[in-house]
Amino acid sequence: MAWVWLHRFGSPPYFYRVATLLTPWFGWAAALLCAAGLIGGLVLAPPDYQQGEGFRILYVHVPNAWLSLSTYVVMAVSAFVGLVWRINVAHAVAASCAAIGASFTAVALATGMLWGRPMWGTYWEWDPRLTSELLLLFLYLGYMGLRNAIDDTGRADRASAVLAIVGVVNVPIIHYSVIWWNSLHQAPSVMKFGKPTMATSMLVPLLLMWAGFTALFVALLLIRARGEVLRRERNARWTVDVVGATQEAA
Amino acid sequence: MSTQRLGFADAARGLVARDLRLALRRSGDTLQPLGFFLVVTTLFPLALDPELSRLRDIAPAALWVGALLSSLLALDRLFREDAQDGTLEQLALSGWPFAGLLLAKTAVHWLMTGLPLVVIAPLAATALGAPYAAMPGILASLLLGTVALSLIGAVGAGLTMSLSRNGSLLALLVLPLAVPVLIFGARATALAIAGEPLGGPLYLLAALAVLGATLAPWALAAAVRIGLE
Numbered sequence: 001m002a003w004v005w006l007h008r009f010g011s012p013p014y015f016y017r018v019a020t021l022l023t024p025w026f027g028w029a030a031a032l033l034c035a036a037g038l039i040g041g042l043v044l045a046p047p048d049y050q051q052g053e054g055f056r057i058l059y060v061h062v063p064n065a066w067l068s069l070s071t072y073v074v075m076a077v078s079a080f081v082g083l084v085w086r087i088n089v090a091h092a093v094a095a096s097c098a099a100i101g102a103s104f105t106a107v108a109l110a111t112g113m114l115w116g117r118p119m120w121g122t123y124w125e126w127d128p129r130l131t132s133e134l135l136l137l138f139l140y141l142g143y144m145g146l147r148n149a150i151d152d153t154g155r156a157d158r159a160s161a162v163l164a165i166v167g168v169v170n171v172p173i174i175h176y177s178v179i180w181w182n183s184l185h186q187a188p189s190v191m192k193f194g195k196p197t198m199a200t201s202m203l204v205p206l207l208l209m210w211a212g213f214t215a216l217f218v219a220l221l222l223i224r225a226r227g228e229v230l231r232r233e234r235n236a237r238w239t240v241d242v243v244g245a246t247q248e249a250a
Numbered sequence: 251m252s253t254q255r256l257g258f259a260d261a262a263r264g265l266v267a268r269d270l271r272l273a274l275r276r277s278g279d280t281l282q283p284l285g286f287f288l289v290v291t292t293l294f295p296l297a298l299d300p301e302l303s304r305l306r307d308i309a310p311a312a313l314w315v316g317a318l319l320s321s322l323l324a325l326d327r328l329f330r331e332d333a334q335d336g337t338l339e340q341l342a343l344s345g346w347p348f349a350g351l352l353l354a355k356t357a358v359h360w361l362m363t364g365l366p367l368v369v370i371a372p373l374a375a376t377a378l379g380a381p382y383a384a385m386p387g388i389l390a391s392l393l394l395g396t397v398a399l400s401l402i403g404a405v406g407a408g409l410t411m412s413l414s415r416n417g418s419l420l421a422l423l424v425l426p427l428a429v430p431v432l433i434f435g436a437r438a439t440a441l442a443i444a445g446e447p448l449g450g451p452l453y454l455l456a457a458l459a460v461l462g463a464t465l466a467p468w469a470l471a472a473a474v475r476i477g478l479e
Contacts, residue, residue: 083472138426145419146409158476159409163423166405166469170427173458177430181437 010087012229013238019222019229026219033212040205048202054118059205061111063213064104065129068136069171071101071217075143076168079161089225091157092232094164095147096224100217102140109133128182132175139167153232261346262354269358279327280362287320287367291374302379309378310439314432316374317367317392318399322421324363325403328355329411329474339478349467352474356404356466364396380443387442387452394455395435401462402427408473431458 008014041059048055075097082090112130113123124130146163150156233239273280294312295305332338332355341351371392372385380388406424413419434451441448 135426135429138422142419142423142426145422149410149413149415149419155476155479158479159473162405162469162473162476163409166427169465170430173430173461174426177433177454181433 010085010089012089012233012236013242015089016226016229016238016242019226023219023222023226026215026222030212030216030219033208033215035212037205037208037210037212040208041202045202045205046199051119054115055202057111057115059209061108061115062206063210064111065108065133066210067213067217068101068105068108068133071097071104072136072139072164072171073168074221075101076164079157079164083158083161083165088157088232089229091161092228093221093225094161095157096221096228098140098144098147100220100224102137102144104217105133105137105140109137126182128175128179131182132178135174135178136171139171143167258346258350261344262350265341265351265354266358269355270361273358273362281366283320283324283363284366284370286323287316288370288374290316290319291378295378306379306443309375309380309443310436312378313371313375313388313392313439314395314436317371317396317435318425318428318432320367321363321396321399321403322424324359325407325420325424328359328404328407329477330407333411333474333477338474342475342478348475349471352404352408352470353463353467356400356470359404360397360400364400367396368392381445383445384439384442387448388439390452391435391438391442391448391455394452394459395431397459398431398455398462399428401459401466402431405466405469405473408470408477411474412477431455434458 009018037059042056045056047053075094078090078097079094081087082094109130112127112133116125116127116130117123120127143160143163147156147160150159230239230243291312294308298304298308329338332341342348344351368389371388375385375388376382403424406420406427409423410420434454438448438451438455441451
């Protein structure tokens with residue numbers, strides 16, 4: 001009974017309708033939460049006593065870094081669902097995750113490097129977190145490359161699903177091997193975020209930004225998944241109905 | 251049903267014998283990655299400078315990057331021909347555990363590319379200034395590392411076997427996944443050259459090899475089945 005509700009999401013028209021309904025909610029939530037977080041983080045929060053104003057980049061960096069990893073997990077889980085239960089919509093969601101996750105990873109890397117310039121005195125430090133973020137970017141690129149290389153959508157779905165699952169098993173191994181490698185090579189980095197004793201005035205904006213970016217991720221995912229579902233179902237009758245109706249309305 | 255009377259062990263043994271015979275008949279192809287490995291490790295002294303004390307510092311990097319790249323070079327052929335002539339299809343339909351048969355194929359692949367690399371590695375290591383006492387450590391780390399590399403690489407080869415142009419894609423898929431092997435292997439080699447105990451990274455390499463042998467066959471079977479569709 002509960003399963004019927006879940007199974008309906010496997011139906012492309014139903015998924016498309018629900019996704020269309022939900023997109024503006026998540027989009028506006030993302031805009032409001034990020035605006036609040038940015039005001040809190042860039043204006044209201046006091047400068048850090050060690051890092052000065054430079055620490056404020058973490059309000060963009062940390063949500064991106066966090067989402068870069070969880071996007072990969074979302075991608076692998078929906079790929080797994082698609083592979084095991086042969087649900088096309090789940091594959092469409094997985095396919096939509098890749099580019100979003102790669103962008104989060106790239107932004108996290110870029111902001112990490114910008115932060116490193118004043119803090120470490122160099123754009124690139126072989127810091128374990130930055131290094132594993134870079135390897136995560138390669139994993140995303142490999143996933144997208146495999147998907148691009150296979151012409152048949154169904155086979156691209158299943159092959160890239162296997163790759164995503166292999167990747168998600170490997171991500172913790174890669175992460176800890178990089179930490180282990182780094183701790184042998186150099187002294188711990190100058191300073192770290194994520195101290196448990198973060199001041200409330202700094203922490204609240206960060207949580208707002210995190211919530212805002214998560215909402216942004218969902219909104220982007222829904223938009224991309226809608227496009228992906230439409231592309232896959234381009235010959236179906238409901239697609240013609242939906243697209244025709246939107247064109248008339250516009 | 252007639253095939254079922256033959257046990258899985260017999261089937262795997264037959265497959266191993268066939269693959270070994272094929273690889274030995276084409277010894278030129280089989281030896282290519284070895285030549286590549288030697289050439290790559292020779293490039294490092296040429297690009298740096300021939301002073302042995304400095305070469306010793308980069309010897310682990312040269313050996314492991316060389317091993318990684320030469321294992322990649324050999325991967326492309328692992329399933330391609332058997333996929334094209336229908337051998338893999340027959341194996342998938344045979345009723346024996348497909349993951350087990352593919353593990354047997356991967357084992358032959360390791361025997362023909364990984365093991366020879368381990369055997370000639372002392373040559374390259376000596377040329378890079380590694381002391382004689384370091385050889386057991388280098389051999390042990392390469393032995394475990396090449397097993398893990400073959401298993402990881404086989405999954406990548408299975409995913410890309412039906413694609414016409416896959417050279418750089420295979421590298422992009424496999425190399426990030428092989429990073430832990432590179433880290434632990436190079437570390438074990440560096441410790442061996444420095445004459446320090448290298449148990450830690452060796453155990454971790456062994457753990458990677460065991461984990462690969464346990465999980466990779468399932469991913470490999472799924473990947474090859476998809477490639478056969």
